[in-house]
Amino acid sequence: MVEQTAAVLDQYSIRMNDMLEWLSGYGADEQGGVTRLLYSREWIAAQEALSSYMKEQGLETFYDQAGNLTGRLVGSNPDLLPVVTGSHIDTVICGGKYDGTYGVVAGILALAYLQQVYGPPVRTIDVISLCEEEGSRFPLTYWGSGNIAGNYSMERIPAVSDREGITLEEAMSAAGFGPDSPYRSCLRSWDAYIELHIEQGFVLERSQQQIGIVNGIVGQRRIRVSVGGESNHAGTTPMGWRRDSLACAAEMITCIRHSALEMGDPLVATVGSIQPSPGVSNVIAGETIFTLDIRHLDRKVLDEYTDKLQQKLRKIASQEGMDMYWEENLNIDPVLMHPDIITDLQHICESSGIACRTMPSGAGHDAQVLGSQRPAAMIFVPSRQGISHNPLEYTADEDLMQGFRVLTEWLYQYAYRGECHETL
Amino acid sequence: MVEQTAAVLDQYSIRMNDMLEWLSGYGADEQGGVTRLLYSREWIAAQEALSSYMKEQGLETFYDQAGNLTGRLVGSNPDLLPVVTGSHIDTVICGGKYDGTYGVVAGILALAYLQQVYGPPVRTIDVISLCEEEGSRFPLTYWGSGNIAGNYSMERIPAVSDREGITLEEAMSAAGFGPDSPYRSCLRSWDAYIELHIEQGFVLERSQQQIGIVNGIVGQRRIRVSVGGESNHAGTTPMGWRRDSLACAAEMITCIRHSALEMGDPLVATVGSIQPSPGVSNVIAGETIFTLDIRHLDRKVLDEYTDKLQQKLRKIASQEGMDMYWEENLNIDPVLMHPDIITDLQHICESSGIACRTMPSGAGHDAQVLGSQRPAAMIFVPSRQGISHNPLEYTADEDLMQGFRVLTEWLYQYAYRGECHETL
Structure with a gap:
C-alpha cells in the first residue's frame, strides 16, 4: 500500500474540498446549483483554471480539438501507453458540485500525491477533464469521450443546435476549439481508463458501504x-x-x-x-x-x-x-468493466478494510464509451439519499477520501509497480 | 293511442330533419360541427329563429330574464299548472346537431302535431328552449334550468367569466337579458317536466333498442x-x-x-x-x-x-x-325520475311494440335540475356509436321519430286526457 498517513490524507482532504468549492464557483447559479454547459463561458473558465492548477502540480497539459483537457505525469518508460483517469466538468442545468467534477479533481490530486511521494511513475499517468458527458446543452452525450473513442470526429461534426439555435460547431469554434484550432486531434492510444464518480443512487448509502466497484455499465x-x-x-x-x-x-x-x-x-x-x-x-x-x-x-x-x-x-x-x-x-449495449481491474480494486478495498460492493452502474458514464475500446474501470462513492443532478447532491468528506485512496493505490500499483500490467 | 298514421308521421319526420338541419346553420363551424355558446350571436339568432317558428305554430312565446324561451300551447283548464317539455340549444365547442336541440325541436313539433290533430289541450303544454346546459362558455352548468329551479337568481349572478374575460352578467346584458331587461322573471310553478334527448352512450344501439326510459340521473x-x-x-x-x-x-x-x-x-x-x-x-x-x-x-x-x-x-x-x-x-346527488311517468312511458312503448329499456342517465341533464323540484322524466333515443359532443353525433331518422312518438303520446295522455294526473 502507498503510505497514506493520516496527516497527508488530511491535507489532501482539505485540498479536495477547497477544489470542489472553488470549481463550483464557475457556473454557480441563482438556485444554489452549478450550471456549466459545454463551451459556455463558465465551462471555458473552469477548464482554463484546471489547466493552470495542473501546471502548478507539475503536470504537462494539453487540449485536443474537441476541448478535452489532459494533465500528464510523464512516466520513465516511454514504451508504455498512458493509463488515464478523470471524468467531466460539464453539468446539467442546476446540477451539483460532485457529478463528474469529483473524478477530475480527485484525479489531479492523485497525480499530485503520487508525484509528491514517489516522483515520476514508470508508466505515464494522464488525468483528463472530458469536454462533455451530460448532453445538457446539445442533444448528444459523450461528445468528449466519443471523440477519443472514435465515435465522433472533427470531420463529421453532428449538426445539432442548442436551445438558442447555436450549432455545436459554432459553439466549439467560439470556445477556441475545433478542426481549425491550434490543438492536436484526439488521443487514440491509451492503455486503460479508470473513473472515480459519485454513485448517483442510494445503494451504497443504504448498505453502509463506502466504495462501489463497478462491474459494468448497464x-x-x-x-x-x-x-x-x-x-x-x-x-x-x-x-x-x-x-x-x-x-x-x-x-x-x-x-x-x-x-x-x-x-x-x-x-x-x-x-x-x-x-x-x-x-x-x-x-x-x-x-x-x-x-x-x-x-x-x-x-x-x-x-x-x-x-x-x-x-x-x-x-x-x-x-x-x-x-x-x-x-x-x-x-x-452494456459495457463491462475490465475483470482484472475489478479484482485489483477488490483486493485494495479488502486489504485496506474498506466496506465495498461490486455493483453495476445503472447510469451512463464516459467509462462506457472509453471502455468500448480499451480496458476501463469505475469506482463509486456514496451519494447522500441517491440525489444527483441537483444542488442537494452531496458526498461526505470521508467517502470522498476513500475514493481518492482507492484510486491512488490502484494507480500506484499499476503505473509505478506494474503489478497488473501482464493481465491487461 | 294518438292517431299516428304513416303519412302524418312521414310529414313530421321531414319537418324534424329540416328543422335540425336548419338550426345547425346557426353556429356552423369550420370543423363541420356546431358551436353555439350561451349569449353568443349564433345562440341569440337561433333562439329568435325558434321563437318565430313557435309563433308560426300558433304558440304563445315569451322569454324570461335568463333567456329561457318558452312556447306555450294554452290549455282549457287554467287551474292546471303547465306540463313542460324541451331541452337546450347551447352546444359544446364543435358539438353535434342533436344534443339538446333534438329535445327542443321534437317538443315544438309535438305541440304543433297535437294542436293540428286535437286542438287545444286541457292542461297547458310548454315547450322550453333552456338558455344553458353545457357550461361551455362559462364555468357553470344549468344556468337556464337553475334559474327556474331557484338554484340561481338574478339577484346573485355568479361572478364568472368566459375565456375572453367577459362576465356572465355582461354577456347576458349584451344579449338583451338580465334583471334590467323587459322580460319577466323565471317561472317557478310548473307541473312536470319531460325531456327527450339523445342517449350520448351506446347502450341502446348495442342492445338494439330504440327508446331508453330514464329512471334517474346518476x-x-x-x-x-x-x-x-x-x-x-x-x-x-x-x-x-x-x-x-x-x-x-x-x-x-x-x-x-x-x-x-x-x-x-x-x-x-x-x-x-x-x-x-x-x-x-x-x-x-x-x-x-x-x-x-x-x-x-x-x-x-x-x-x-x-x-x-x-x-x-x-x-x-x-x-x-x-x-x-x-x-x-x-x-x-342522484335525481330519480318520477316513477309514475316511468310507468306511463313503459306502457306506451309496450302497447306500441317499441323495444325499450329502463336505464339511468350517466350524463347530467336539465331534467336533474328541474327534477329536484317537481316530477321529471327523460326519454332517450340511440346515439350512433355513443358519440356525442362531436360533429359525428348522429341518430337515425327512425329513432328520432320513435322518440317523437313516445313524447307526443305521453303529452296527449297527460295533457288532453288527464290519465296520469291523479298520480302526480
Missing part, C-alpha cells in the same frame, strides 16, 4: 408503448362495455414491475411517463402512451427479458381487446 | 387522488428499493376497475387523467396524481362504494409505503 432499451382502446363518455358507458386504454396500461405497468422484481437485480424496468388521451376526468381514455426504460448488465438477459415482457404486454392487450404498438427508440 | 363524485412516493434515478435504483408512485397508482387503477365491475351496473368508476411527476422516462415518479369519477343512481350505494374504495386504495398505498391524499371536488 445496457438500456427505451420503448414507447401505445395502447389503443375506445374513447367514451365516463358516465354513459357501462363498465363491462368499455375499452379503457388507461385501465389496460395500468395492468401493463403492474405486470412490468412484477416481472422485473421476479427477474431480480440488476434488472430495472421503469415507467416514468404516461399520457392518456384525451386525458379528461369524465372521458374514458381512447389511447394511452407510456414510456418503458429497461436496463441490465447482460445483453442476453436484457433482450430476453424485453422480448418476454413484450409478449406479456401483448397478451394483456389482446385479452382486453386493445391494440398495442411497441416502438423502440433507444438501444444501448 | 349522482357523481369526483376525486383527485395523489400518491406520494420517492423520485429516484431509473437506472441506479434497484427495483426492490423503490417507492414508485406511478406503479402504485397503476395498482390502484386496476383495483378501481375490478371493484366497479364487481359492484355491477349502473356503477361506473373512471380514471381518465393521470399525471406522474416529473413525468420523465428515466426518472421514477415521486408523485402521481389521477382523477377518479364515480357515478351511481343510488346515493347510498354511491357513498358506500366510494368509502370502501377509498379504504382499499389507502390499503394499497400503505402496503407500498406510499402517502395518499384524497381530495373530493365534486359531489352531486
Whole structure:
C-alpha cells in the first residue's frame, strides 16, 4: 500500500474540498446549483483554471480539438501507453458540485500525491477533464469521450443546435476549439481508463458501504408503448362495455414491475411517463402512451427479458381487446468493466478494510464509451439519499477520501509497480 | 293511442330533419360541427329563429330574464299548472346537431302535431328552449334550468367569466337579458317536466333498442387522488428499493376497475387523467396524481362504494409505503325520475311494440335540475356509436321519430286526457 498517513490524507482532504468549492464557483447559479454547459463561458473558465492548477502540480497539459483537457505525469518508460483517469466538468442545468467534477479533481490530486511521494511513475499517468458527458446543452452525450473513442470526429461534426439555435460547431469554434484550432486531434492510444464518480443512487448509502466497484455499465432499451382502446363518455358507458386504454396500461405497468422484481437485480424496468388521451376526468381514455426504460448488465438477459415482457404486454392487450404498438427508440449495449481491474480494486478495498460492493452502474458514464475500446474501470462513492443532478447532491468528506485512496493505490500499483500490467 | 298514421308521421319526420338541419346553420363551424355558446350571436339568432317558428305554430312565446324561451300551447283548464317539455340549444365547442336541440325541436313539433290533430289541450303544454346546459362558455352548468329551479337568481349572478374575460352578467346584458331587461322573471310553478334527448352512450344501439326510459340521473363524485412516493434515478435504483408512485397508482387503477365491475351496473368508476411527476422516462415518479369519477343512481350505494374504495386504495398505498391524499371536488346527488311517468312511458312503448329499456342517465341533464323540484322524466333515443359532443353525433331518422312518438303520446295522455294526473 502507498503510505497514506493520516496527516497527508488530511491535507489532501482539505485540498479536495477547497477544489470542489472553488470549481463550483464557475457556473454557480441563482438556485444554489452549478450550471456549466459545454463551451459556455463558465465551462471555458473552469477548464482554463484546471489547466493552470495542473501546471502548478507539475503536470504537462494539453487540449485536443474537441476541448478535452489532459494533465500528464510523464512516466520513465516511454514504451508504455498512458493509463488515464478523470471524468467531466460539464453539468446539467442546476446540477451539483460532485457529478463528474469529483473524478477530475480527485484525479489531479492523485497525480499530485503520487508525484509528491514517489516522483515520476514508470508508466505515464494522464488525468483528463472530458469536454462533455451530460448532453445538457446539445442533444448528444459523450461528445468528449466519443471523440477519443472514435465515435465522433472533427470531420463529421453532428449538426445539432442548442436551445438558442447555436450549432455545436459554432459553439466549439467560439470556445477556441475545433478542426481549425491550434490543438492536436484526439488521443487514440491509451492503455486503460479508470473513473472515480459519485454513485448517483442510494445503494451504497443504504448498505453502509463506502466504495462501489463497478462491474459494468448497464445496457438500456427505451420503448414507447401505445395502447389503443375506445374513447367514451365516463358516465354513459357501462363498465363491462368499455375499452379503457388507461385501465389496460395500468395492468401493463403492474405486470412490468412484477416481472422485473421476479427477474431480480440488476434488472430495472421503469415507467416514468404516461399520457392518456384525451386525458379528461369524465372521458374514458381512447389511447394511452407510456414510456418503458429497461436496463441490465447482460445483453442476453436484457433482450430476453424485453422480448418476454413484450409478449406479456401483448397478451394483456389482446385479452382486453386493445391494440398495442411497441416502438423502440433507444438501444444501448452494456459495457463491462475490465475483470482484472475489478479484482485489483477488490483486493485494495479488502486489504485496506474498506466496506465495498461490486455493483453495476445503472447510469451512463464516459467509462462506457472509453471502455468500448480499451480496458476501463469505475469506482463509486456514496451519494447522500441517491440525489444527483441537483444542488442537494452531496458526498461526505470521508467517502470522498476513500475514493481518492482507492484510486491512488490502484494507480500506484499499476503505473509505478506494474503489478497488473501482464493481465491487461 | 294518438292517431299516428304513416303519412302524418312521414310529414313530421321531414319537418324534424329540416328543422335540425336548419338550426345547425346557426353556429356552423369550420370543423363541420356546431358551436353555439350561451349569449353568443349564433345562440341569440337561433333562439329568435325558434321563437318565430313557435309563433308560426300558433304558440304563445315569451322569454324570461335568463333567456329561457318558452312556447306555450294554452290549455282549457287554467287551474292546471303547465306540463313542460324541451331541452337546450347551447352546444359544446364543435358539438353535434342533436344534443339538446333534438329535445327542443321534437317538443315544438309535438305541440304543433297535437294542436293540428286535437286542438287545444286541457292542461297547458310548454315547450322550453333552456338558455344553458353545457357550461361551455362559462364555468357553470344549468344556468337556464337553475334559474327556474331557484338554484340561481338574478339577484346573485355568479361572478364568472368566459375565456375572453367577459362576465356572465355582461354577456347576458349584451344579449338583451338580465334583471334590467323587459322580460319577466323565471317561472317557478310548473307541473312536470319531460325531456327527450339523445342517449350520448351506446347502450341502446348495442342492445338494439330504440327508446331508453330514464329512471334517474346518476349522482357523481369526483376525486383527485395523489400518491406520494420517492423520485429516484431509473437506472441506479434497484427495483426492490423503490417507492414508485406511478406503479402504485397503476395498482390502484386496476383495483378501481375490478371493484366497479364487481359492484355491477349502473356503477361506473373512471380514471381518465393521470399525471406522474416529473413525468420523465428515466426518472421514477415521486408523485402521481389521477382523477377518479364515480357515478351511481343510488346515493347510498354511491357513498358506500366510494368509502370502501377509498379504504382499499389507502390499503394499497400503505402496503407500498406510499402517502395518499384524497381530495373530493365534486359531489352531486342522484335525481330519480318520477316513477309514475316511468310507468306511463313503459306502457306506451309496450302497447306500441317499441323495444325499450329502463336505464339511468350517466350524463347530467336539465331534467336533474328541474327534477329536484317537481316530477321529471327523460326519454332517450340511440346515439350512433355513443358519440356525442362531436360533429359525428348522429341518430337515425327512425329513432328520432320513435322518440317523437313516445313524447307526443305521453303529452296527449297527460295533457288532453288527464290519465296520469291523479298520480302526480
